[in-house]
Amino acid sequence: xxxxxxxxxxxxxxxxxxxxxxxxxxxxxxxxxxxxxxxxxxxxxxxxxxxxxxxxxxxxxxxxxxxxxxxxxxxxxxxxxxxxxxxxxxxxxxxxxxxxxxxxxxxxxxxxxxxxxxxxxxxxxxxxxxxxxxxxxxxxxxxxxxxxxxxxxxxxxxxxxxxxxxxxxxxxxxxxxxxxxxxxxxxxxxxxxxxxxxxxxxxxxxxxxxxxxxxxxxxxxxxxxxxxxxxxxxxxxxxxxxxxxxxxxxxxxxxxxxxxxxxxxxxxxxxxxxxx
Numbered sequence: 001x002x003x004x005x006x007x008x009x010x011x012x013x014x015x016x017x018x019x020x021x022x023x024x025x026x027x028x029x030x031x032x033x034x035x036x037x038x039x040x041x042x043x044x045x046x047x048x049x050x051x052x053x054x055x056x057x058x059x060x061x062x063x064x065x066x067x068x069x070x071x072x073x074x075x076x077x078x079x080x081x082x083x084x085x086x087x088x089x090x091x092x093x094x095x096x097x098x099x100x101x102x103x104x105x106x107x108x109x110x111x112x113x114x115x116x117x118x119x120x121x122x123x124x125x126x127x128x129x130x131x132x133x134x135x136x137x138x139x140x141x142x143x144x145x146x147x148x149x150x151x152x153x154x155x156x157x158x159x160x161x162x163x164x165x166x167x168x169x170x171x172x173x174x175x176x177x178x179x180x181x182x183x184x185x186x187x188x189x190x191x192x193x194x195x196x197x198x199x200x201x202x203x204x205x206x207x208x209x210x211x212x213x214x215x216x217x218x219x220x221x222x223x224x225x226x227x228x229x230x231x232x233x234x235x236x237x238x239x240x241x242x243x244x245x246x247x248x249x250x251x252x253x254x255x256x257x258x259x260x261x262x263x264x265x266x267x268x269x270x271x272x273x274x275x276x
Contacts, residue, residue: 051269053118055111055245058096059264063089070109074246079104083249088261090126091218096262098146098249106149108246115239118267119228121185123148127215128259130189131251136197136207143251145258146187148210148265150227151244154180154237181240183230185210185223187260196234206234220263224271242267 057068065087067073075082081103088097096107127145135141181204188195188209195212199205208230211221231239249260 051118053111053113053267054264055109055113055267056096056123056247056262056265058087058262059093061087061094063087063094065094067107071107072109074106074108079252081252085247090261093263096247098247098258098260098262100143100145100249100251100256100258102251102255102257104248104250104252106246106248108149108244110244111242113242113267115228115231115242118269119226120268120271121148121150121225121227121265122223122268122271123265124220124222124263125187125211126217126220126261127187128217130187130214131254131256131258132189133254133256134189136186136188136191136195136209137200139200140253142200143254143256143258144186144188145215145249145251146211146260146262147246147248147250148185148262149244149246149248150183150185150242151246152181152183152231153240153243154235180204181231181235182206183208183227183234185225187211187215187221189213196230206230208234217259220261222273226271227267 056071061068067085067087073082073085081101082105083098083100083103085096085098085105085107087094089095090097125146125148129145131143131145133141134143134145184199184205184207186207186209189212191209191212193209193212195209197207199207208225210223210225215221227242228239231237245265247262247265249258251258
């Protein structure tokens, strides 16, 4: 078993803001059409069929429509500019378009996914160009044109005593569903897919390169990751249930401009197609 990695609380607060339920999230979600649906509805993934759990069915919506049920914007800390997210038509399919201009914010939702039953995370994405200043493991370069976060219900009792105390205090302030472990899949500049490193801010978030290179509008990359295997590789622990997922396009650290498009996102029993 790998050594439990030390938690740095300030970044867990950021992760809590990304995950639904924190005070920061609630203040932002109140301005959206989905604000009144509640966390229980957000986690109710009734769109399960044929061993597939759909957590983002953007293609089923109309361009310019409200976000899907359960999804809402998340403001991260006191960043003055926020990334813009809209549903757009690209080649006849509705996708999520994200545009960051020296900005940062995310879209998130709560989920309840069993990694034993559906360990494969599948999505497709496209970018208008890479951020040549982005870099794994660097605070100054911690900007990526596209990210997909996966949050886990890590057992607090597996953490050292003092960290458990600190987490309980944080949960009293930010909500009981504050996550203790996350995978962050990114579109990197030149690191090859599969490259992994710890976040520049915390070693409770594992950064994994899912795609790499400059990209260009109209060039879509389909991604499949076995989150169960990635979690074990990162944390060396039994894999808990997945409690949240988020999308983020950011450029606040590097001052760059990034545009990305995200297709549907789902978990499945086995790898395979059905990505829109």
